[in-house]
Amino acid sequence: MNLSPVLKYEAFRQAMEGRKKLSIHNKAIMTVIDFSLASTEKRLVVLDLENKKVLFNTLVSHGKNSGENYATNFSNQQESLKSSLGFFMTENTYNGENGYSLVLNGLEEGINDNAKARYVVMHGADYCSTGTISSLGRLGKSYGCPAVPREYAGPIINTIKDGTLLFIYADNPDYLAKTHIIHQPNVLMAQFSRKQRLENADEG
Known part of the structure; x- marks a missing residue:
């Protein structure tokens, strides 16, 4: 799909891991938002995985x-005015x-499951524009x-509505410590190495 110009490998890997594990109605379409990038960059990507196409790559605002x-x-x-990370399933318009x-339904308890109650x-939005970047040096905030x-709101929403996966990534240690969906190879390798060292010490 030649995603390297538009999406980090780790963001894609984590999104795909969630896609495999979660019960999603429409797995052909997947949206990834990369909040490790600056708001001045195009950090929303909509993928057609069946046809291996990038459908949209555009700006997206984060919370105030x-x-x-x-x-x-x-x-x-509630009332935090902050974005939430993790996996969501799209619902109705x-x-x-x-x-x-x-409407976005947060799929991770304690991480984003208040999304609907928060009206996330x-x-x-007019503040999500290149004009706002020119005047503020960043996007406006939601x-x-x-x-x-x-x-892009209409075309994107019509493409991803009704049961597709949306993943918000940020390379955030707190999220990785809380999520039960993402496999953390570095953590598991460290645990394995420690266990191996202890076993070797016992044998010695």
């Missing part, structure tokens, strides 16, 4: 209290205060929603 140009703080709490919007949805450029 998650950081400035970079998102570094995340929360599952509706027209609300922010126009055409997509995907929607279009109340925790992954907001996309207004002109």
